[in-house]
Every structure is written in C-alpha cells, then in structure tokens.
Amino acid sequence: MQYEISLLTIMGISIIAALSLNLIVGFCGQISLGHAAFLGVGAYTSAMLTKAGVPFTAAVAASMLMAGIIGTVVGFTSLRVREDFLAITTMGVGFLFLGIVRKQDFLGGEMGIAMIPDPGLGKVGYLVLVLLLAATLALFSIYLKRSWMGFTFDAVADDEDTANLVGIDVSSYKLIAFAMGTAFAGLAGALYAHNIKFIDPESFGFVESITILSMVVIGGTGSVWGVTIAAGVLSIFPMWFQFIDDYKLLVYGGLLCMIMLFSPDGLSGIFGRFLNTIRGKNFNASGQ
Amino acid sequence: MLQVNNVTVVYGGVTAVMDVSFKVKDAEVMGLIGPNGAGKTTLMRVITGTVKPVQGTVFLESTPLEGKPPHKRIRLGIGLSQQIVHPFKSMTVLENVAFVAGHGKTGHPVMSVFRHSRAKEKQKAMEILHVLGIDKVAEAKPENLPLGYLKRLEVARAIALEPKILLLDEPLAGLNQLEARQLADKLLELNQLGHTILLIEHNLGEVIRICDQLVVIDNGMKIGQGEPHKVMDDAVVRSAYLGEGHHAAS
Numbered sequence: 001m002q003y004e005i006s007l008l009t010i011m012g013i014s015i016i017a018a019l020s021l022n023l024i025v026g027f028c029g030q031i032s033l034g035h036a037a038f039l040g041v042g043a044y045t046s047a048m049l050t051k052a053g054v055p056f057t058a059a060v061a062a063s064m065l066m067a068g069i070i071g072t073v074v075g076f077t078s079l080r081v082r083e084d085f086l087a088i089t090t091m092g093v094g095f096l097f098l099g100i101v102r103k104q105d106f107l108g109g110e111m112g113i114a115m116i117p118d119p120g121l122g123k124v125g126y127l128v129l130v131l132l133l134a135a136t137l138a139l140f141s142i143y144l145k146r147s148w149m150g151f152t153f154d155a156v157a158d159d160e161d162t163a164n165l166v167g168i169d170v171s172s173y174k175l176i177a178f179a180m181g182t183a184f185a186g187l188a189g190a191l192y193a194h195n196i197k198f199i200d201p202e203s204f205g206f207v208e209s210i211t212i213l214s215m216v217v218i219g220g221t222g223s224v225w226g227v228t229i230a231a232g233v234l235s236i237f238p239m240w241f242q243f244i245d246d247y248k249l250l251v252y253g254g255l256l257c258m259i260m261l262f263s264p265d266g267l268s269g270i271f272g273r274f275l276n277t278i279r280g281k282n283f284n285a286s287g288q
Numbered sequence: 289m290l291q292v293n294n295v296t297v298v299y300g301g302v303t304a305v306m307d308v309s310f311k312v313k314d315a316e317v318m319g320l321i322g323p324n325g326a327g328k329t330t331l332m333r334v335i336t337g338t339v340k341p342v343q344g345t346v347f348l349e350s351t352p353l354e355g356k357p358p359h360k361r362i363r364l365g366i367g368l369s370q371q372i373v374h375p376f377k378s379m380t381v382l383e384n385v386a387f388v389a390g391h392g393k394t395g396h397p398v399m400s401v402f403r404h405s406r407a408k409e410k411q412k413a414m415e416i417l418h419v420l421g422i423d424k425v426a427e428a429k430p431e432n433l434p435l436g437y438l439k440r441l442e443v444a445r446a447i448a449l450e451p452k453i454l455l456l457d458e459p460l461a462g463l464n465q466l467e468a469r470q471l472a473d474k475l476l477e478l479n480q481l482g483h484t485i486l487l488i489e490h491n492l493g494e495v496i497r498i499c500d501q502l503v504v505i506d507n508g509m510k511i512g513q514g515e516p517h518k519v520m521d522d523a524v525v526r527s528a529y530l531g532e533g534h535h536a537a538s
Contacts, residue, residue, distance in 0.1 A: 148393040148400040155376050155387055162374040165336065166388045166445060167362035172397040 005123045006195075007236045012130035013191045014235030018215040018227050019137045020184030025213070026222035027141075027150060028177035029157025030078050031087045034094025035212050038182040040204030041067040041097070042189030044107055047116045047199055056119040056194065063190035064183040071182020075175045082160070094209050101201045112200025119194050130191055134228075137184060141224045153177060157222075207249065214252045218259050220266025230267060289314050289484050290335070290453050295344030297330050297508075304330045305341070306508045312453060312501075317475070317485045319499035319516065321492070323528060327508040328488045329371060332457050335486075336368055337361045348452065363395065367451030369442040371458040371488075375430035381441055382426040385413035388448040416444045420474055436467040440474070453484040460491045472498050492529075496520060504528065 021035045042063035049059035077089045101107050108114075121129060144150045155163040156173050164170050193199050211234075219230030234252070238244045244251055263269045290312040297305040305327040312318040320328050333339035335346050337358040346353045353361050362368065376384050386409040387394075393403040417423040420440045425433060430441065439459050446454050456475070460468040472494040479485055479498070489495045495502070496516040504512035504519060506528040512519045519525055 144401060146404060148390060148403040148406075149397070151387055151390070151406070152394050152397075152400060154378050158376040158378050159374050162370075162376065164358050165338075165362060165368050165370065167359050167391050167449060168394060169359050169397060176397055 002123065005127050007239055009123075009127045009130050009195050010239065011232050011236045012127070012134040013188050013195065014212075014215065015134040015228050015231045016130075016137055016191065017185060017188040017212050018219070018231035019134070019141055019224070020181045020188060021212050022141065022181075022216050022219075022222065022224070022227045023144070023184065024177050024181035025216055026220075026227065027145065027153040027157065028174060029153075030075075030174060030177060031083060031090065032181075032209075033087050033091040033206075033213065034074075034097070034209050035090075035181075035185055036204040036206070036208035037094045037097035038067045038071055038185035039189035039192065039208070039212075040101065040199075040201070041070055041182075042186030043193035043199045043204065044101065044113070044189075045186070046190035047113045047193045048107070050117040050194070051113070051115075056117070060187065060190045063186040065186075067186025067189065068179045068183030071185070072175055072179045074182070075178025078174050078178065079171050091206070091209075094204075094206055098201050098205060108200070110201065112198060112203070113193075114198045116193050116197045116199070118197065126195065130195075133187065133191070138224055138228055145222075145224065149173070149176070211248075211252060214256050218255055218266055220268030223266065223268030226266050226268030226271070289316075289349060290486065291347040292331065292335065293345045293347070295331065295334055295341045295346070297327070297334060297339060297341050304508050305334070305505075307344075308505060308508070308510045309344075310503045310510070310513060312484060312486050315479065315482055315484055316501060317479050317487060317499045319495045319502040320486060320488045320505070321490070321495055321502060322505040322511075324490075325507075326505045328505060329457055330508075331505070332368075332455055332486075332488060335361075335455060336366060362449065362451075363391065365449075365452030367446030367449045367454045369439075369446045369454070369456045369459055371461060373430075373435070373438040373442050375438060375441055377429070377431055380427050380429055381417065381422065381433070381437075382410060382413050384430065384441060385416055385444045385448045386410045388445045389413050389416070391449055413444075413448060416447050419447075419477070420444050421470070435462045436464075436471070439463060439467075440471060443471070443474070443478075447478065447483070451483075453486060454478070455486050455488075457488045458490060459487070460489055460494055468494055492520070 017039060021032065024030050024032050045063040045066045046059040049062055050056060074093050078086055081089055102110055119126060152168055152173055155168060156170055160170050215231040215234050216227050220226035238248045259266055293309050295305055295308050308331060322328050330339055334341050337356060348364050351364055379387065386406055389409040389412045394400050414423060414426060417426055420443060422437050422440045425437055430438060443456065443459055460471055463471060468491055475485060476498045487499065499516050502516050502519045503510060504525050511528055512522050512525045
C-alpha cells in the first residue's frame with residue numbers, strides 16, 4: 001500500500017508540473033524547454049527554508065513566489081524572441097540553472113540537499129494534499145480557459161501581432177502566463193522535494209523538462225483533461241512497470257514522434273475527432 | 289479626427305515616405321491611393337505605431353500618438369483592417385469578432401481573469417456580422433472560408449473595437465468585381481452610420497465611388513489631395529498611375 005501511495009503522490013506532482021507548463025505552452029502558445037528549472041527553483045527554495053526552520057506552508061508559498069519571480073524575468077525574453085528562438089532561450093535557462101546550482105556549496109553542489117524536513121502530514125495526508133492541489137490547479141485551469149484572460153491567451157497563441165493590432169497588451173499577457181506557469185512549477189518542485197526528501201541538480205535537468213513537455217504534447221496542448229490524463233499515466237507507468245522505466249526516454253520519444261505524426265493535437269484531439277464522428281460536429285480541443 | 293503631420297519614414301537609408309501631411313475629418317471617407325510601393329501601407333503603419341517615423345507627428349483628435357505602442361493607439365480609437373487577412377484560426381468567425389468586441393474586458397490583463405460572460409459580446413458580434421452580411425457563417429472556422437468572407441471578417445473585427453476611425457488597408461484586394469462592389473457598399477453604409485474611414489485601396493472605381501476625399505502619394509511623396517474626380521483629373525496623378533508616356537501622349 002505504501003508503494004501505491006508513493007506512486008499516486010508522484011502522479012499528483014507530475015500533474016501539477018504538466019498543468020503548470022500547459023498554462024505557458026498550451027494556453028498562451030509560448031514554447032518552453034527549460035521548465036524543470038522552475039521546479040528546481042521551487043524545490044531548492046522550499047528545501048533550504050524548511051531546513052532553516054521555516055514552516056512547510058510558508059516555504060511552499062515562498063517557493064511559488066521565487067519561481068514565479070524568476071519565471072517572469074525569463075518571460076521577458078519571450079517579449080524579444082519567439083518560437084524556435086524562445087525554445088533555445090528557455091533551454092539555455094534550464095542549463096543555466098543546472099550550472100549555477102552545481103557550483104554553489106550552500107545549495108549542496110553536485111551532491112544536492114538531503115534530509116529535507118518532512119511536512120508532518122504522514123504519507124496519506126501528503127498524498128491527499130498533493131491530489132487536492134492537483135485538482136485545484138486543474139479546476140483553476142478550466143476556470144482560466146473560460147475567462148477573458150483565457151480567451152486572450154487563445155488570441156496571443158494564434159497570432160501575437162494581430163492580437164496587438166486589436167488592442168491587446170500582448171507583453172503583459174505573456175508575462176502573466178509565465179508568472180503563473182512558473183509559480184505552479186515552483187509548487188510542484190516544493191512538493192517533490194518534501195516527498196522524496198532529497199534533491200540534486202540532475203532531478204531538474206533537460207530530460208525532466210522534455211518529460212514534462214511530452215506530457216503536455218501527448219495529452220494535447222491546451223487541453224486540461226488531456227494533459228492531466230497524460231501526466232497521470234506517463235508518470236506512474238514507468239514506475240509501475242520496471243521494464244518501461246528502463247526504456248523511459250525511448251518510450252517517451254516514441255510516443256512524441258507518433259503523436260506529432262498522427263495526431264499533433266494529442267489525445268484530446270483523438271478523442272475530439274472520435275466525438276466529432278459520433279456527433280457530426282466540430283470539436284474544439286480546448287474544451288470550450 | 290486624424291491628423292498626419294510632416295511624416296517621413298526611412299528604411300535603411302531609403303526614404304519610404306517623405307514629409308507627408310493630411311487630415312481626415314469626422315464622418316468622412318478618405319481614400320489614400322498611389323501606385324504599388326508608393327508608401328501607403330507604411331503610412332498606415334506609422335499611424336498604428338508599428339513603424340516609427342524619423343520625423344513627423346500623428347494626432348487622433350487632439351491626442352498625440354507619438355511614443356504610444358500599437359495596442360494603446362488602437363484602444364484610443366483606431367480600428368485596423370489589415371491588407372493580408374489574419375483571423376484567429378482557433379476561433380470561429382463569431383468568436384473572432386466577439387473577442388474584439390470584449391475590448392473593455394481585456395484592457396486590464398489581471399482583471400480579465402475575473403470576467404467570464406461572453407453573451408453581450410457575442411450578441412454585438414452577431415449584429416456586426418449581420419451588417420456585413422456574413423452572419424450565416426458565424427459558427428464556421430475561418431480556415432474554411434473564401435477570401436471575400438475573410439476580408440469582411442477583418443472589417444467586422446475593426447468595427448467591433450467601436451473605433452473613432454477605421455483604417456482599412458486594401459479591403460477589396462483579391463475580391464472579384466461583384467464582391468468588391470458589395471463590400472464597398474457595406475463600407476458606404478458604415479460611413480452613413482457615422483464611421484470615419486481612411487481607406488487604402490487599388491480599386492480606383494470603387495475608391496472614386498465611395499470616397500469624399502483622396503490623398504495620392506507616389507514614391508513616398510504626396511502628389512495630390514481633394515475630391516476624387518478632381519484629383520483623378522490632375523495630370524501629375526494620372527501620370528503617376530499611367531506612366532510618363534501618358535503625360536507626353538496626352
């Protein structure tokens with residue numbers, strides 16, 4: 001039972017991480033290949049603060065704030081570069097994070113930080129907390145998508161220049177997407193740190209960024225339920241079946257290739273077309 | 289309404305617009321015409337703020353637009369219909385217009401998250417689509433529509449901003465004669481409803497038919513201004529359109 005609880009906790013954290021990236025990539029159309037760095041910022045912030053005696057909830061809030069602030073700074077790059085160039089820039093941010101953390105003794109350097117304090121909720125309590133936070137983020141995503149902010153994100157994702165020429169302050173909307181997405185990534189990172197109780201730079205490397213991006217793409221960029229399901233399945237399958245974990249990158253890579261080739265709008269697109277066939281109606285993968 | 293004063297634009301050493309000035313009065317249809325490469329679209333971009341002039345000023349009513357980014361100029365009361373159609377592809381025709389009609393709800397990015405209802409904006413969008421005669425395709429995705437509909441959608445979006453002035457960059461380009469005439473009639477109707485229009489257009493027949501005033505530019509310089517028939521009778525203007533040979537032959 002302990003193992004299942006652990007799996008479900010990892011699943012909840014992965015869902016939060018994937019939904020946080022979905023706010024940036026899926027909703028606002030800004031590519032990011034360095035998202036794990038913001039999980040790292042959250043994880044390191046919470047680990048350091050709790051080790052210094054700060055209460056768990058305050059440390060988690062501070063993690064979100066720190067990741068959100070750094071994410072907003074990175075978001076400024078999205079005002080200068082787009083698409084491929086933004087992808088390379090955010091990838092660079094991910095490597096920058098690793099480079100900085102590895103060389104800082106007070107962050108544990110290559111060895112990382114061990115013995116991160118337990119939040120004191122017990123295994124089941126922590127699982128409930130993680131799943132509640134994941135559900136809250138999913139509901140917030142749906143709420144956001146239906147708000148005028150979500151409507152505006154759709155326009156920015158479609159065509160930034162045209163959005164600007166119908167009176168949209170595109171820069172502010174993009175920064176808000178980065179701030180929100182990276183703050184929630186910080187939350188995922190903090191939850192991860194207090195679950196595993198050990199973090200090192202490699203936990204937040206390029207492969208992790210691509211893993212989170214895979215969950216978003218396979219689920220269907222912009223689709224809340226699609227990303228939630230993809231993150232849930234892709235996070236626990238490799239742990240449940242050891243042989244998948246051995247070939248994790250191969251499986252993720254293969255799935256990404258297949259999705260890009262056969263259904264670029266992901267699982268939500270496949271489901272949408274299936275519904276479309278049944279109902280004979282157009283389907284909007286965003287869930288609107 | 290709109291005042292363009294001594295605007296000069298230089299692209300990498302090449303002067304695209306040279307010391308051009310004109311005024312558009314309230315409830316007027318002003319045509320901005322000239323041969324290809326004359327600098328018309330560049331002037332339009334100076335007004336919207338996507339091109340920065342090396343000299344000159346633009347005023348909307350009494351407000352100077354200098355230093356204001358495009359989205360702020362648009363919100364001051366400029367509705368732009370672009371030469372190349374740019375619909376939001378993930379939205380239906382109705383959503384494209386409703387989104388712009390909700391400009392009051394998207395003006396403050398943070399507050400926009402607390403606003404949900406789209407009913408009023410959809411109703412308003414439907415009315416605009418009806419005026420432009422494309423309400424039948426309201427629920428269609430733009431990618432499935434012919435150019436004539438998309439041109440009208442561009443105009444519909446511009447109107448949805450409730451602008452003080454409509455800037456229309458070649459709204460008739462690519463349309464057949466019948467479609468062009470129908471859309472020109474719609475522009476005339478909009479003008480009669482009180483809209484001020486600055487129209488860039490190559491379709492001279494329709495321009496002369498619907499415009500109150502014309503400004504003609506060639507090689508970045510203003511070469512004529514006045515009532516359409518008078519301007520088109522001007523030898524310099526005719527020469528610019530029909531070539532040097534015409535002037536000599538006539």
